[in-house]
Amino acid sequence: MLLPMQLQLILVLALPSLYVLWLSFTESSYGATPEFVGWANYAAILSDPSFWRSLVNTLIVVNIVVYVEIILSIGVALLFQSVKRGRALLMAMILAPYAVSEVVAVLAWRFMLEPDIGILTGLFSALGYVPNWATNPIEALVLVSMIGVWLHLPFSFLLIYAALIAIPADLGEAARVDGARPWQRFRLVTLPLLMPAILIAIIFRYIFGFRIFSEVWLLTQGGPARTTEVMAVYLYKNAFRYNEFGMAAATGWLMVLGALLLASFYVYHVYRSGFRNEV
Amino acid sequence: MKSDLRATLLRGLAIGMLGIWSLGPILLIVLSSFRPERDIFSPARRFNLDVTFDNYTQLFAAFPQFLPNMGNSLIVALGATALAVTTSTLAGYVYSRQRGRLLAASAFFAILVRLVPPIVVSLPLFPIADALKLSDTHILLIVLYSAFWVSMLSVMMKVFIDQIPPTLDEAARVDGASTTQTFLRIVLPLATAGMIAGGIFVFVYAWNEYLFAFIFSSTRAVTAPLIVSNIMDSVAGTQWGVLFAAATLQLAPVLALVIFFQKFLVAGLMAGSVKG
Numbered sequence: 001m002l003l004p005m006q007l008q009l010i011l012v013l014a015l016p017s018l019y020v021l022w023l024s025f026t027e028s029s030y031g032a033t034p035e036f037v038g039w040a041n042y043a044a045i046l047s048d049p050s051f052w053r054s055l056v057n058t059l060i061v062v063n064i065v066v067y068v069e070i071i072l073s074i075g076v077a078l079l080f081q082s083v084k085r086g087r088a089l090l091m092a093m094i095l096a097p098y099a100v101s102e103v104v105a106v107l108a109w110r111f112m113l114e115p116d117i118g119i120l121t122g123l124f125s126a127l128g129y130v131p132n133w134a135t136n137p138i139e140a141l142v143l144v145s146m147i148g149v150w151l152h153l154p155f156s157f158l159l160i161y162a163a164l165i166a167i168p169a170d171l172g173e174a175a176r177v178d179g180a181r182p183w184q185r186f187r188l189v190t191l192p193l194l195m196p197a198i199l200i201a202i203i204f205r206y207i208f209g210f211r212i213f214s215e216v217w218l219l220t221q222g223g224p225a226r227t228t229e230v231m232a233v234y235l236y237k238n239a240f241r242y243n244e245f246g247m248a249a250a251t252g253w254l255m256v257l258g259a260l261l262l263a264s265f266y267v268y269h270v271y272r273s274g275f276r277n278e279v
Numbered sequence: 280m281k282s283d284l285r286a287t288l289l290r291g292l293a294i295g296m297l298g299i300w301s302l303g304p305i306l307l308i309v310l311s312s313f314r315p316e317r318d319i320f321s322p323a324r325r326f327n328l329d330v331t332f333d334n335y336t337q338l339f340a341a342f343p344q345f346l347p348n349m350g351n352s353l354i355v356a357l358g359a360t361a362l363a364v365t366t367s368t369l370a371g372y373v374y375s376r377q378r379g380r381l382l383a384a385s386a387f388f389a390i391l392v393r394l395v396p397p398i399v400v401s402l403p404l405f406p407i408a409d410a411l412k413l414s415d416t417h418i419l420l421i422v423l424y425s426a427f428w429v430s431m432l433s434v435m436m437k438v439f440i441d442q443i444p445p446t447l448d449e450a451a452r453v454d455g456a457s458t459t460q461t462f463l464r465i466v467l468p469l470a471t472a473g474m475i476a477g478g479i480f481v482f483v484y485a486w487n488e489y490l491f492a493f494i495f496s497s498t499r500a501v502t503a504p505l506i507v508s509n510i511m512d513s514v515a516g517t518q519w520g521v522l523f524a525a526a527t528l529q530l531a532p533v534l535a536l537v538i539f540f541q542k543f544l545v546a547g548l549m550a551g552s553v554k555g
Contacts, residue, residue, distance in 0.1 A: 001462075002385060005370040005429045008362075012400065012426035013392045019403040079293050090294065091545070092538045093301050099537040100305060101487030103504040104526045107511060108304035111311075111519065117322055119307070150304065155548070162549040211396035214489040218508055232398045239402055240494070252399035259394040 017256060023249035034246070041250035050226050051251070054234035057141055061216075061230060062209035064145035065152070066202055072149065073156040073201065074194070077164045078186075080157075098154040102147075102214035109147050110219065133219070137227035144215045144228070151215075152208075156201050163197030164190070199265075206262045211255065231255055308530065312523035319519050334520035338528075345506055345525060351496075352503040352529075354417050356485040359424035363481045364474050367429050371436025371473075372466055376445060386434075393430040397423075401494050408495060415499050420492065424485040432477040438550035439473025440466060476547025479540050486533045503529040 024041055026034035045051045076094060083090055097105070112120040113133060124131050133140040167190065175185045213232035216222065222229035222237065229237070231251060239248035311319050315331050318324040338345060374386060404423075405414075413419040443466060451461045492502045507525050537544065 001369040002373045002382075004366040005389070005433055006385060008366060008422070008426040008429055009389055009392050012404075012422060013395050014388075016400045016403040016407075017392070017395045020399055023402065075293075076297060079290065079297070082290060083294070088541070091541055093298055095537055095541055095544065096301050096305055096534065098544075099483060099487075099534040100530055101504045101507075102489050103487075103507045103511070104308065104530050105304065107507070107522065107526050108308050112304065112307065117320055119325075122322060150300070153301075158545060158548045207394060211398065213398055217493075218489070218511070232396065235398055235402075236494075239405075245402060249402055252396070252402060255396050256394070256399060259396060260391075263391075263394050 020249045020252045020256075023245055024253045026246050026249075028245045028249075029243040037246065041246040042254075045247050045250050045254075050229065051234060053226065054229040054231050057137075057228060058210060058212070058230040060141050061145050061148065061212060062206060064142065065148040065209045065212075066205045068145070069149045069153055069156050069205060070160075070198060070202055072153055073160045074198070076153070076157050077161040078190075080161060081164055094157060095154045097150055100151065102151065103218060105147050105151050106215060106218040109143060109150070113143065135224065137224070140220050140228045144212070144219060147215050147219075148209065148212060152205065156205060159201045159204070160194065160197055163194050167193045203262060203265060207259050210258060210262070305530070305534070308523050309527050312520065312527040314520070316518070316520045319523075334524040337518070338521045338524040341521060342506065342510060342525070344501070345503075345528070348501050348506040349503045349528065351417065351500055352486055355420045355424065355500070355502055356482045358417060358421035359428075359485040360478045360481045362421060363425040363428045363432055364478045366425070367432035367436050367477060368440075368467070368470060368474055369462075370429070370433040371440050371470075372462060374433060374437040375440040375443075376448065389430040389433060393427070397427065397490055401491065405494065414495060415497050417500050419495055420485075420488075420500060420502070423491050423495070424481065424488060428477075428481045428484065432481070435477050435547055435550045436470065436473050439476070440470055443469045472543065472546070473550070475540065476543040476550070479536065479544055480547060483533055483537060 023034060025036060025038060027037045027040070028034035080087070080090060080094070100108075112118050113131060115121060115132060115134070121131060131139055133143045171189050171193075172185055175189045180188065211232055212230055213236065216228060216230050216233050217236070220228045222233045232255070235248045235251040235255070238244045238251065312334055313330050313332070314327075315329055315333065318327045318329060374382065400423075408414045408419055447465050447469075448461050451465050452458075456464065486502075487504055488502070489504045489508065492500075492505045493508075496502065496505065507522075507529050510522050510525050
């Protein structure tokens with residue numbers, strides 16, 4: 001009964017990733033026979049300024065996304081918990097962006113920041129700042145990050161909210177009786193108990209943020225002049241635009257190793273807390 | 280009393296800001312899709328409230344493939360959902376009812392392999408799909424989308440099936456039911472809430488997915504997000520209205536689904552995340 005699920009994983013994920021590992025040591029392009037070249041592809045991407053730019057851009061985006069998202073999630077979870085009436089409506093409101101595709105999200109934010117007609121452009125201009133993500137790479141990356149936060153806040157919120165409602169109410173009550181102020185109660189009682197969930201959310205979002213592609217591709221395609229490429233976009237262009245499957249594969253394996261590194265903590269935690277004894 | 284009032288006001292303000300953040304971009308798209316082109320384009324006419332369906336008629340006239348592409352999305356999303364839910368429920372049943380080193384290793388493998396970034400998989404699959412004549416087909420997208428969800432769904436289903444007392448299975452077995460019968464007659468009916476929860480995750484993902492649709496489909500299997508992005512490339516700057524109409528149609532069904540089934544979504548993520 002386990003077989004169908006494992007088969008999907010092996011055929012669609014495991015075998016292809018191993019094949020990518022092999023590809024990363026070959027000179028190959030679409031339709032040509034791969035030829036073994038050792039570490040040449042890794043040397044090529046590591047000496048390519050565009051690769052380093054894409055790595056730095058990825059790190060910028062993923063760090064903005066993860067921390068803004070986690071802090072907002074904690075705030076929203078606390079707010080949600082403090083609301084007594086109309087919870088279903090509030091939950092629907094918070095979850096709504098979860099239903100939106102990256103394409104539509106990019107469209108909406110792009111429209112709000114369109115140079116002449118954007119509602120946010122107007123707002124910023126009134127404050128004395130004229131944004132233009134189309135020419136300023138840093139602004140484009142910040143915009144990509146905001147779209148990422150907007151799209152994935154519901155997910156992080158649910159992770160943290162689940163942990164929040166698992167905290168026994170009498171703990172906070174006891175702290176209040178002892179004279180702790182709200183901020184102290186949050187910092188000394190709630191936050192430490194939320195920490196494991198926050199860590200898991202951070203790792204989760206690091207792993208998934210690291211592979212960001214669509215938001216960047218749909219907004220700038222990595223331009224102008226390759227300044228807003230992230231690693232997945234760099235990989236895509238190498239593979240499907242410059243026909244350098246070997247270099248793309250090497251980038252791919254660096255991404256896999258990065259994800260494994262980020263995840264090792266999480267996997268270790270899961271292994272210890274659950275599957276060793278439970279399954 | 281005074282501080283109570285202040286707290287309530289602050290909370291109201293926070294909820295208002297949250298509402299603008301969450302719903303603002305969505306409302307902007309939906310409402311703009313019903314506005315005449317000249318109003319969308321002119322900040323001076325921002326509060327002009329004329330309603331029109333022109334954008335929709337223009338959309339269907341200029342992009343007759345839009346509705347068939349929505350149909351592709353529906354086929355792909357339903358297919359991926361059915362496949363992922365079926366295999367994950369089977370796996371979740373095994374994870375829930377049996378113990379062992381091999382099973383732990385299989386769960387470990389499932390979590391580990393889930394970490395592979397989707398774009399990495401696209402590299403080898405591209406020539407293989409071509410060779411197997413699977414390029415630009417629904418089945419390829421169905422299998423891909425499903426595979427990326429079965430790990431989490433299996434854990435989710437395990438947690439849901441854990442809540443069904445094993446004594447029920449045993450009683451059925453004592454009465455002479457086979458494993459398959461026990462699964463179909465006892466476990467499956469009681470696991471439907473979990474299956475719906477898991478199904479919504481896959482459906483939403485498959486309906487909205489862009490990367491694989493972009494790489495692996497060109498004409499026959501083009502899904503709705505892809506056609507919206509194509510329209511964005513071809514008309515942006517001149518015909519925002521048509522674009523908003525397309526975006527609204529792509530967005531509306533799954534937004535309704537998420538709002539309607541929010542309870543399942545919350546329960547599912549909690550089962551999937553809290554326990555592992």
